[in-house]
Amino acid sequence: MDYIRIWLACARYSVVRTMMFRFDFIMWALVEFFWMGVNLLLIQVVYDHTDSIAGWSKYQMLLLVGSSMLVQRFIMGFVWTNLFEMARNIRTGHFDFFLAQPGNPLIMVSTRKLDLDGLSNAVVATAVVIYAANRLGIDPSLLDLLAYAAMIFCGFLINYAILLITVSLTFWLGAAQGIEGSYFTLMEFSRLPRQAFKGAAGVLFVWILPAVVVSNVPASTLIHGFSLTNACWLLAVTVFWMSLALFVFNRGLRRYASASS
Template sequence: MMFRFDFLMWGLVELFWMGVNVALVSVIYQHTDSIAGWNKYQMLLLVGSSMIVQRLLMGFFWSNLFELGRNIRSGHFDFFLAQPGNLMFMASTRKVELEGILNVFVAIAIVVYAAGQLQLHPSATTLALYVFMILCGLVIHYSIVALSVSITFWIIKSEGLEHSYFTLTEFSRLPREAYRGLFKGAASAVFVYALPVVIVSNVPASLLIENALNVTNALWLLAVTVLWFALAVFVFHRGLRRYSSASS
């Protein structure tokens, strides 16, 4: 909050970006009643769920992970090596971006509005499972970005890989059924299984809409969460062995 204008400006930028996504859904559904079996408010609930995960990532981890690559190249990573505690945790959580966290509540409001329009009445258990799945999605997104940044230990720069994250998240705002067309096999293999950006938002959104737990999808989301996080931790610590500090 030392730089209030910067805080306000970035908060408005993120809010504008979220507004564009909501407006896009509204415009599309002026010309159709259903996309892959999803109506307007189901799609808004899906988009809102995707936004919650992304805003949480931006608020708690993004700036830290983005700076991690630069710190590795410059030798400033020594600052974290000199501290006691879990190195990956400290490097990922040094800063908090309030504008991202504040917009989490806007994303939640979109989900609540869509659920109200759909006349959904989820139970306390359903809501608890929804929150848990959103957190699983956050871990998956964090792991993908952390894995991309950790490649900096081997190469000079990884900005292209880091920014490709935003391209991948575009697919998280589409229903899984949309991948059952011409490129069903390839798209499902890449975006549902290899890079699980689709199930991150689809599984929790479907849980709210159906008010029933799909055990297979839930177990798959949990397994993917554990797998991607373990892979990110492994690559990060393998990269540490290659790191040459600023003093060496």
């Protein structure tokens, strides 16, 4: 409950601060919206020349991309700014501030700020998913909707784990600007169907790296119904990557040299 109260206080501060700079908030929200619009327009252009890609129709692909966008908007809204600043604080020694607080340092550093312009477009991503599902004539059951929400949350945790591992490398390298960009490169593959990956690419992006599973499993749940096999697969991937992220972060924390050392 203490952590919830702290998070609510931080969220309140973020809202107040954002409203002090309304024009900046509107501009960045429009930038995010434009980026999403370009991705959706690309789908329209591609499907003007074909009816199916790897067995996925136009609106199935739209639902897949909407699911990917939903996960990424949650990442950008809840944790991206915090983890990006964590890398900078490690380099400058300001990470001492979080270690001195009476709480788990990872929780404190991950929940300090909300990025409202990124989070606001989660509404747009949700609208894309609803529109695509409606065009496909999908009438999901309550179980399907709950499973979809849980799988989107798993996708959020997987993305968070990958981002945390990437940023935690700063404990060893001293800087991670170029490595942070690799996260976005990897997540570009989340907007592609699993069936499109063959051979070595399928092994790498479907089974080794979780780029494809974070969006394909939730989208398939809405399109084809709940699958226990897919749910267990996604849960296992989530547990593995979160465990790995916590291990890397805690090992890095032992190497941290504070500003006073």
